[in-house]
Amino acid sequence: MSAAQRINRWLPLLAALALAALPAVLSPYLQELVLRIMTLAVFALSLELLVGTTGLVSLGHAAFYGIGAYATVLLSPADAPAPLLPLLAGAMGAAALYALAVGLLSLRTQGVYFIMVTLAFAQMAYFVFHDTKLGGGTDGIYLNVRPVLALGSAVLLDTDNKLQRYALGWAALVATYGVLALLQRSRFGHALAGIRENEQRMRAAGFATLAYKLAAFVIAGALAGLAGFLTATKDGFVNPEMLSWHESGAVLLVIILGGLGHLRGAVIGAVSFVLLKEALSTPALVGPLADRWQLTLGLTIIVAVALLPKGLIGLFKRGGQA
């Protein structure tokens, strides 16, 4: 094993350590930005399990993200901090439950139809929060008190504190990455990869492919719910736009931009998407074009997809294996 390969293998761990050390040197604004990146990375990783690993392209993944966020707010008491772990379980559970229902119905379809059906189910969830009083309608709702992790009377983690919120986001990202990395090495992960390559052959080999796909769909939904939980505690506010198809499109963009089929691609995609959006809307960097960031972002994406069909990670791969 060459030195480059050895570094490559330990890169995620090094990156995790670097992220843990970052708050020491970052301004509060940049720390918030990195937290936003980490949250998006969790969300993107959850979708990577579906699209990159299993080959299921969902255009409705924001539904699970939004449901996780809404569950976080709706399950929190109005005047006291909610206990963190049960609240987290509630948020991920709610998202997983909806994923189970959607998965059961939508996994019957394939290809373009699957894209559209997942979109339709996401729109259903969107309109539930958009049109009814359940979650405050179009205005959304506020999280009055942020959750805390307490043991007896000792508070271990208070998400009202910015630094501790950062720590929570960091832990969530590391845990998600770790779980998915282990999962990909497991028999279950290999079966999912087999389904992506050739589902019929997997079925012929005796795998109940529908059950595998459903399990992947539910896990991805739960992890998207985790990302929603992080966003809700970070912003202290949720609104229906979190479930909109723009959001689903954006997270799909993140993983394709980063490079499909690699966990680190999803993280690279999240980093570059947030930084790109931030850079293109900062007047100090792009001058008067900052107000027109949609135009520049749109054109950048078109050029990036056209030039890098394998995503950003393709750039590193070529260099790394030479």
Next chain:
Amino acid sequence: MDLPTFAVQCLNAVQYGLLLFLVASGLTLIFGIMGVINLAHGSFYMLGAYLAFTLAPAFGQNFILMLVVGTLLAALFGYLLEWAFFSYLYQRDHLQQVLMTWALILVFEELRSMLVGNDVHGVQAPDWLSGSIQLGSLMSYPVYRLFASAACIVIGLALWAVVNRTRLGMMIRAGASNRDMVRGLGIHITALYRIVFAGGVALAALAGMIAAPMSSVYPGMGGHVLIICFVVVVIGGIGSISGALIAALLVGFVDTFGKVFFAELSGIGVYLLMAVVLVWRPQGLKGAA
């Protein structure tokens, strides 16, 4: 619900359904023939609405002439856009198409904001279409909505004639059922694609122009229409124009009567309809199995 109210709601449902059909028929053709998932199709509807807003003062009472001019402009725009952008998408996989057309929406929205701003506008219907007809003693129905339905029916019939009675239509139908075979038979596929795409853009823009006097003209108006039209295309079956018509009318009725009976949850109705149809027939009502 008394009879006049019911009649008015039916007219609304048909009118909405027909309008959706215009947008969805272009979408389903582009989808079925060229294999491109075009998320930016809603932007062409928006383009039409803003064309109506821009052109209406210049044309005054010549509303029909304005529709014709606007449609031609939109077709030209579609033709150029296919040449400059979409023709590069065919070789790429669906995922990349989704992304690039998603990015195109951002570009269109920003261009719209630069050219006409972010205000909500209204478009005045011409005087000769602005009255309303009495239905029973209490209800009345705006003439313009009747005109919109009639216009959609005329356009739909014209579309049917082109697709079923002309040589071009034959190629389109062949392309929708087997793209590779059409290419193999030596049909000039580049030209066919360009015409179909321009036609799809023109239909969506025409729908936008017709809708403009009924709804206001506002930023992001393409997004909602796009998603509903995807629902229509999927319910109808990809590539099927008759399927799109049936599905569009179904969606029109479900949406209109959903608003009457279940005001709060009306947004969900059409998606529920889609879920039911897909569980029953995963390939859509008229899709090839």
